[in-house]
Amino acid sequence: MNTLAEENYLKAIFKLSGKQKASVSTNAIAVELETKASSVTDMIKKLTEKGFVNYQKYNGTSLTKKGHEIAVHIVRKHRLWEVFLVKKLNFQWDEVHDVAEQLEHIKSSKLVEHLDTFLGFPQYDPHGDPIPNKNGEFPKSFSAPLIDLTIGNKGKVVGVSQDNPSFLKYLDKLEIQLGSKIQVIEKVDFDQSIEVKINGKATHISSEVAKNILIKQ
Amino acid sequence: MNTLAEENYLKAIFKLSGKQKASVSTNAIAVELETKASSVTDMIKKLTEKGFVNYQKYNGTSLTKKGHEIAVHIVRKHRLWEVFLVKKLNFQWDEVHDVAEQLEHIKSSKLVEHLDTFLGFPQYDPHGDPIPNKNGEFPKSFSAPLIDLTIGNKGKVVGVSQDNPSFLKYLDKLEIQLGSKIQVIEKVDFDQSIEVKINGKATHISSEVAKNILIKQ
DNA sequence: TACTATTTTTAGACTTATCTAAATTTATTT
């Protein structure tokens, strides 16, 4: 059984290393966890002994298979709890993180699986991030028009379904490119337009435009 | 904000001191928390400084108003989570304790109140123990026939609704007296009879008898 | 390449919560 601190380190390394399981620097971990590099070095040594990370002095850290499994499992719990808070307890999607941060450390596999069932095996959390299943597999994502995303959800621009020059020029003006991260902030019932955050910046987009931007979660 | 260890001490003292807020011995706390008396002394000193307990060397410990409030709040969370686990996640009433023991330490008043609402403001947990409301008040309990208790619930015998000698004699044989603690283990559909635990011992009781034993939760 | 800046690690200290063993106080028994 792992401690809370260990779990937070594994989660941080997972987050920083991305899908390629890249090596992560000591400093990066320190920044992510708002702690000092020396503390990170200490903990990394402990995690190395436990077989959760690969570590070479001065050369960064990466997750072992075992460490990866644990990290994914914590992410799974975090995101399932977020769904619970929003769908069942009527939290707003932007106020669940801190509570989920605590709930993700509760230890009971029965709890996780029953919660998953209770929620209907959701594939994405309220922020649009994918939820791994109990085997640690992430859902395969398909592209969909931006207009179909629900409030709070986010994704990456992977294409457009119309390629006339004036449309593409307009996207350029909105600073929307392939790979841009978009999150839906608000949907206006009145005209079906939506408010989105693009690379951190808020903008308004008409339904006509939103229909033609393809998103992958 | 209090640590997990502090919360567990306050909860233990609350449990041991009962409604009269009696003074609790160092050893009793050590037994309850499966720790050593010396550890208890250390922690009690810390809790005294924080104003959560009254403590005189060699003379036991009792909760202050502040300490009592915290303890009741933890009990509230514990029992609400137990209701959630049984009612929503289909846990059995006898397998929720360890998980609730973890969940009770999650810090978010919004979470507690929304959970309470989601559950419909339950008054008793799956073991029949009363759930304090958000002001820390316990539900006033009324007596009801034993037959009305649902599985897992428990209460104290506070009377009988029939006082013929042979009935009372029979109760005596079952070792049921005023004040006996009874918990419903199982209900047999076939003949409405019930299996109960009386002062820790399992027995079978006919529906006729169960109708005439009055219980307070 | 050599110097400087940055990153990372080490060494030693601190806090929290725990423990064992010994000392002290209170309770019980003869």
Place this chain on the structure above:
DNA sequence: AAATAAATTTAGATAAGTCTAAAAATAGTA
């Protein structure tokens, strides 16, 4: 009341996780 037993506290040690300050290694630059 004195002797013994039990409960409680103190003193000192330990483990986890963190910190600061200094040392060592790596990276960047003139």
